[in-house]
Amino acid sequence: MTHHPEPPIGEDDLQALVDGRLDPARLPAVQRYLDARPDEAARVQAFIAQRDALRAALAFKHAEPIPPRLRIAHLRVARRQAALARWRVAAAAAVLLLAGSGLGWALRGAVQPEIAALPMPAPDRSAMPAPQDWPGPDTDLAAWLERRLGEALSPPDLEGFGFTLKAAQVLPDSLGPAALLRYADAAGTTLTVWRGPTRDPVPRELRCADVPGGLVAYTWSDGQRMHAVTAALPRDLLRPIALAVERDLKAPPPGAFLTSRARRPCDAALG
Amino acid sequence: MGTGTVSERDARMEALIPALRRFAWSLSRNADEADDLVQDSLANALGAWHQRHAEKDLRAWLFSILYNLHISGRRRWARRSRLLGEALRFQDAATPSHGQDAAVQCAQVLLQLDTLPEEQRAVLLLVGVEGLSYEEAARVLDIPAGTVMSRLARGRERLRRMAEGQPAPASRLRRVV
The missing domain is CATH 3.30.200.100 (MucB/RseB, C-terminal domain)
Structure with a gap:
């Protein structure tokens, strides 16, 4: 459909596909590229699986309740006290x-x-x-x-x-x-x-x-x-x-x- | 000063704490150390609020404060080399990736992540896990967006080869930047 020659598929296209950030206009070309190259398609699949595994491995931390010491109100009080002392x-x-x-x-x-009489090092004075x-x-x-x-x-x-x-x-x-x-x-x-x-x-x-x-x-x-x-x-x-x-x-x-x-x-x- | 009242600003900041804790934990891999990092980052952010450009993304700003604190603190510890050793041992023990249960796979992907160079690891986490755009990640790490892309590609390829038990790549990839 395009009248301009498509730029060749690059690694950046594949990464953007993994991240769901590929320009939709580019998607058909990338899809055709991967359809013709099972090795590359498998590589992209592996990247997606890897990303999902990382998300799954780290999800527990995001779901944890926030410890009280990280509440902003608490941090503000601590800051005020420190600043006041300073x-x-x-x-x-x-x-x-x-x-x-x-x-x-x-x-x-x-x-x-008297100051002059004190044996002070000359450079300091x-x-x-x-x-x-x-x-x-x-x-x-x-x-x-x-x-x-x-x-x-x-x-x-x-x-x-x-x-x-x-x-x-x-x-x-x-x-x-x-x-x-x-x-x-x-x-x-x-x-x-x-x-x-x-x-x-x-x-x-x-x-x-x-x-x-x-x-x-x-x-x-x-x-x-x-x-x-x-x-x-x-x-x-x-x-x-x-x-x-x-x-x-x-x-x-x-x-x-x-x-x-x-x-x-x-x-x-x-x- | 940014827009909005102090309480609105606090609420927006607090909403980002779970993500900051996750990022901090995945960088430091130690619960207390991670929360210390988040606490210091938030304290710095409160103290430097006026330096934030009102229109800039709060999330990217907080992540960048945290990452910079992590980097500056981390140089003191040669923690990476220890984790690298652990990961390689783990890999020897668990090469076949079929039929592993999810917990083992999770543990493995984290250990493998640790073997990546710091800058590739940070990009994988910011883009892949935290869902930052390439531009936001570039701002957090203070590098060009193109460099984000090339680090992402190299980091992912390296993890993939590790998972498949292949030797580290001899840069088969085209360089994006």
Whole structure:
């Protein structure tokens, strides 16, 4: 019936026949082919028998009741508990880092001579950059941050929540520089936004952790950087701010994607 | 985020658990290990839900997470060589395939399956048992659809020859890809 020459029968036709996935238009041709070749027909029959034997051998597993530990609800609870424990640690670490860097910065003059006198291996000290303070509104903060972080970070605008940007720091971290932005409102409440590299490659959704001392921290991760918004504010007041910060920081500035994906000279050689 | 509410999504995921357990069990051949694999896969999927393209098939996605976990965990164990030995012994003992009862045949086909290279085995299971399309299987294994076809053909031919007590094929087949 066909006006075009049929392509020759191939192994893919026979496999598709076994799997019931053969194009119906192709079926007559395959059938004629097998009718003329009993050996091939037997081979296809053997494949079908083999497939059925495999299905039969494994059917019991599919029919088994699901063990309770595989229920999604159960897995969700386990995930929440694990994540909460993780974030408690992370948020506490962020606050400690914050407190520690502030303290260290305040005491830098007093403590430095003693540190210098300690017999520490030289490479460790030189590899550890000092924290850097943003000079102030005369310097464009986004550009200042980008130069030091190696990537764009446009400071979230929190004026709508009554918070004004007061200070910014770039802090050294073992994985790379981290940024700390400090905001304050009219009542003198301080709020910080922290962003730093993380080893944990799994993105984490926004989570809240109460930190001892009345601080509340909202933290999240995009799989490359961890973020924390911390303030001595009730959860219901801090949450919308954290959501706004998350939204602001999520959207990459135009062109960032292209420049970060620019091919380096050895990419081509590596294929 | 995918479409639908969390509970709908959970229900769709849970409906696939029997198939995931079967696939995991046929790969690991150990009940506890298989359920560990399924549990880890589901936990990973819950954590990475936003990475799933909304329109892509949930089943293929879950199977691919499971298969990748299996592969990464499996390299630590030289389990295959042990099973290979068992299967060859079994084959010596039970060459004539006529008149076997069904249980023996089932046990035999599983042992023979174990002698296949990992990638052929996975294709046979995904396509033959789990009923995935060639495109879905290709997505699960992250290989071209043509490669799925050639692995399927080679795996099936090898099992057939094993069942008939013939020596391993010297690639009589035309290469599909």
